[in-house]
Amino acid sequence: MKPRPFDYIRPDTIEEAVALLAEYGDGARILAGGQSLVPMLNLRIVEAEALIDVSRIAALDVIGEVSDKELGNRIEIGAAVTQNKLMAWPRLAEKLPLVAAALPHVGHFQTRNKGTVCGSIAHADPSSELPLTLALLGGEVVLKSQRGERVLAANEFQKDMLTTSRAADELIAAVRFPVTNGAGVAFREVARRHGDFAIVAVAAVAENKNAVRLGVGGMAGKPVVRQIAAKESSDAIAETIASWADELEGYEDLHASAAMRRDLLRNLAPLAVEEAIRCAA
Amino acid sequence: MRRVKRNERVRVSLTLNGRKLAAEAEPRTLLCDFLRHGLGATGTHVGCEHGVCGACTVLIDGVATRSCLTLAVQAEGCEVRTVESLAAPDGTLNPLQQAFADNHALQCGFCTPGILMSFTDYLSRNPQASEAEIRDVLTGHLCRCTGYAGIVAAVKDVTKSSP
Numbered sequence: 001m002k003p004r005p006f007d008y009i010r011p012d013t014i015e016e017a018v019a020l021l022a023e024y025g026d027g028a029r030i031l032a033g034g035q036s037l038v039p040m041l042n043l044r045i046v047e048a049e050a051l052i053d054v055s056r057i058a059a060l061d062v063i064g065e066v067s068d069k070e071l072g073n074r075i076e077i078g079a080a081v082t083q084n085k086l087m088a089w090p091r092l093a094e095k096l097p098l099v100a101a102a103l104p105h106v107g108h109f110q111t112r113n114k115g116t117v118c119g120s121i122a123h124a125d126p127s128s129e130l131p132l133t134l135a136l137l138g139g140e141v142v143l144k145s146q147r148g149e150r151v152l153a154a155n156e157f158q159k160d161m162l163t164t165s166r167a168a169d170e171l172i173a174a175v176r177f178p179v180t181n182g183a184g185v186a187f188r189e190v191a192r193r194h195g196d197f198a199i200v201a202v203a204a205v206a207e208n209k210n211a212v213r214l215g216v217g218g219m220a221g222k223p224v225v226r227q228i229a230a231k232e233s234s235d236a237i238a239e240t241i242a243s244w245a246d247e248l249e250g251y252e253d254l255h256a257s258a259a260m261r262r263d264l265l266r267n268l269a270p271l272a273v274e275e276a277i278r279c280a281a
Numbered sequence: 282m283r284r285v286k287r288n289e290r291v292r293v294s295l296t297l298n299g300r301k302l303a304a305e306a307e308p309r310t311l312l313c314d315f316l317r318h319g320l321g322a323t324g325t326h327v328g329c330e331h332g333v334c335g336a337c338t339v340l341i342d343g344v345a346t347r348s349c350l351t352l353a354v355q356a357e358g359c360e361v362r363t364v365e366s367l368a369a370p371d372g373t374l375n376p377l378q379q380a381f382a383d384n385h386a387l388q389c390g391f392c393t394p395g396i397l398m399s400f401t402d403y404l405s406r407n408p409q410a411s412e413a414e415i416r417d418v419l420t421g422h423l424c425r426c427t428g429y430a431g432i433v434a435a436v437k438d439v440t441k442s443s444p
Contacts, residue, residue, distance in 0.1 A: 001330060005287035008308035008354050016282055031355075038350040039331035042311075051308070053355060084344075108421030110335060110399055113344045114351070194420045 003041035007050035014144060017054050018171050022146045024050045026168045031055070032079055035107060035115035036123040054171070055080050055116075063089055066176060074139070074176040083112035083120070083130075095179045098137060098203060101187040102129040108195040118172050124158045127198040127218030129189070131158055135223040136203050136215030139177045143170040151176075160221035183207050184280030186272040189217075190264050192255060199256045200264040204276035206230065212273050214241075219248045219261055230277055234270065241269045285354060293353050297322060298366035306353040313337040315353035316363060324364040324394050328423070335422035338395035339363050345402035364394035367401070377401065377439050386435035388426035396422050400436055408443040410436070 011017040021028055027049030031037060040046040054060055060080035067073050075095055077086060083106050086092060086099070093100045106129050107115055120130040121141065134141075134154040141157040143150050143166060150170075157165050166172060189201035201217040212230040217223045226244060228237060250261030285291050285308045294303035297320055304319030311330070316322045316339070328336035330349045337348040340362040367375045374382060377397060387393045396419070403418045404410060410418075415436045419429060 002311065002314075003309045005307065005309050007287050008283075008285045008352065010283040010354075012282055031352075034350050034352075034355070035332060035347075038352075041309075042330050042349070051352075055355070104417075108335075109403060109418045110338055110345045110347060110421040111332060111350075113402075114346050194417070 001042050001044060003038075004044060004047055006041075006048045008053065009050060010053040010056060012057065014057060014059055014171070014173065017052055017057065018145050018169070020050070020052050021169045021171060024052075028052055028168075030079075030122070030171060032119045033082060033111075033115040034119075035111045036119060036125075060173065061085075065095070065179070071178065073179040075179060076142070076174050076176045077117045078174045079116060079118040079172055081117055083107070083115050083117055084109070086117055087112065095181070096137075096177050097183070098133050098180065098185040098187060098205060099130075099177060101185055102133045102203065105129050105187070105189055105191075105195075105198065105201070111195075118175055121158075121175055122164065122166070122172050124162050124164050124222070125197060126161050126221050126223070127201055129187070129198065129201055129217070132201055132203055132215050132217040132223040133187075134175060134177065136205060136213060136225050137178050137180065139175060141172055142174040142176065143167075144173040145170045149173075155222075155225075158222045163221075180205060180207075182280075184276040184278065186275035186279065188268045188272045188275075190268065197255075200250075200261050200268060202265065202268045202272045204228075204269075204272040206273075206276040206280035209277060209280060212276055214269055214273060216248070216265060216269065219245075219250045219265060224248065228273055230273065234274065237273055238266070238270045241273075242266050283354070283357070291354070293319075293357050295356050295358060296360045298362055308352065308354055310353040311349050312339070312341075312351040312353050312356050312361075313348035315356075316348060316361070319353070322363055322365055326391055326394055328391070328395075333423070334392070334395075335399065336392050336395045338398045338422070340398055340402055343402065343405070345399045362398070362401075364397055367397060376442065377404070377435070380435040380438040381432070384431045384435040384438060386427060386431040387424075392422055392424045396424070396432060400439075404436070404439060404443070409440050412437060415440070 029048040031051040060078040062078040184206035189198035245262040245265040250258035326336040328334035
């Protein structure tokens, strides 16, 4: 199908972009890669009065390292950075090994060429890989508007299925992933076909042999994160995960029943935890 | 700043296969429709119109992209390459196209233009792609005739002859 009519505006600077957001308010949509937004416009699931195309704003096409005494170093990724650009960033495996493990699962080569890192996080699909890694690593979202700038933690930003705390006049200017030098990481997911949305995705980070954080996508309206006591035997870890699966319940949609989601979590998560610990060792 | 009102028709110019061309488009005109109806380049096929099937894949500034998920105005001033650019002017197929013909990598040919453009981009970055990498790129396309084996064989042929 073809989208309904909308205004198209391509600002040259961040200032122009936030001024346009203030002007159009709720009716505006930010267009960056368009790999989630344009399908929804074409299928007429979403309507927009105006699309504000930020893909050519040079100041948003930047990957950089931010030092922070309190929070530690973070990698800041601007709103125009595509998933393939981040994947090709030479320091990705060293600085953000979990993101390096997750990115090949995001869509396809062809959609990653245009799809942006921030766009995927803005879209806030509950089983999507990048929101899961941002939540698990404890990253942040940088929001800019004419009123100023605010920085939200990932779990404050993503509220529920396709729902975020972004105000109508705010631009997601960047996201920040904490650097995980030397941590063991693992990422696993099950999808109908490679590149499809995950049914269930799990990610694990082991800072050392005793502390593993486990993140799960596709079980609730947003990613959920839990600490696992890795000192326990693998049977005890499996049991903890199984009771967590029952607690989360999961949900039913076209692709899977809630029971199948729980089953996937029970089977995938112990593998990810084990792999992360092995990498940390 | 470029600003186009919803029902306004504006002239959009871009470089298509090395030639500077222009035609009219509304903001909502998809690049695939602009190429076919505005510029008359019907080699690019339109399948699902929501980015799943890959038939409409073209190169924008050298990068394989779904032209059904790109607005014509977004491609303004860009270099667009479509399947029409692959064969020589006398019709001689390029090595990738010839490999498709040799390996029965197409039957009805509807999905072929998109697949050829995806691999034109991918092989330029990774000329000696492994079979696993070829299959990974191919997940971005749907082919209902061949069962994909012929397509994988064709691309492998090209990677084998690459220096």
